[in-house]
Amino acid sequence: MEAPEINAFNRLAGDVFFQMYAIRFREEKILFPVMMETIPEEELNSLMRECHRIGFPFVQPDLPEEEKPEEVLFPGGLVDLKSGLLTPEQIILIFNHLPVDITYVDENDQVKFYSTPPDRIFIRTNAALGRDVRNCHPPESLFVVEEILDAFRKGERDSATFWVDIKEEKVLIQYFACRDGEGNYKGVVEVSQVISVMQSLTGEKRLLDWKK
Secondary structure: OOOOOHHHHHHHHHHHHHHHHHHHHHHHHHHHHHHHHHOOHHHHHHHHHHHHHHOOOOOOOOOOOOOOOOOOOOHHHOEEOOOOEEOHHHHHHHHHHOOOEEEEEOOOOEEEEEOOOOOOOOOOOHHHOOOEHHHHOOHHHHHHHHHHHHHHHHOOOOEEEEEEEEOOEEEEEEEEEEEOOOOOEEEEEEEEEEOHHHHOOOOOOOOOOOOO
């Protein structure tokens, strides 16, 4: 491999240094002071807690202490699901123990809910809640999002299915239109799951073979 020309290398290294220095200066002298003056402390702490779920590349700052949320009260402490009565805690447990990622977007195209299983495929944070779903996808895939939403809203389609390879795993991604009893569009549910094991299944398994 040919060694780089020293003058060209020094020039590029200098460009990197001054560009990074300028970014750091703007953040420390302009961006961060304005943020601290305009954004409430609890909101900043909430953003920090959400960032912890995603992770930081070079540092691991302390996690701000979280205030306990107010309890949502239901008559008798139960939610009538028409096919059973469950407590809010039980509903959360069910969603978070299913081996799938679930995200619900309402009829106004706003993200309203996401499940939090231990091994979520696509990371979500509360910053997505209330956000237009279009702002939760990269620009190159927006035309697909628009096409799905438009077809669901018009009643032309009820589902859309994709599969992709992620970290040597096959991931199935499905979208289902939600409609009320009168057929009115009420949003879309996104369900994603790893199906690599399913693809390899053959024959039948009828016996429990837990290892003791």
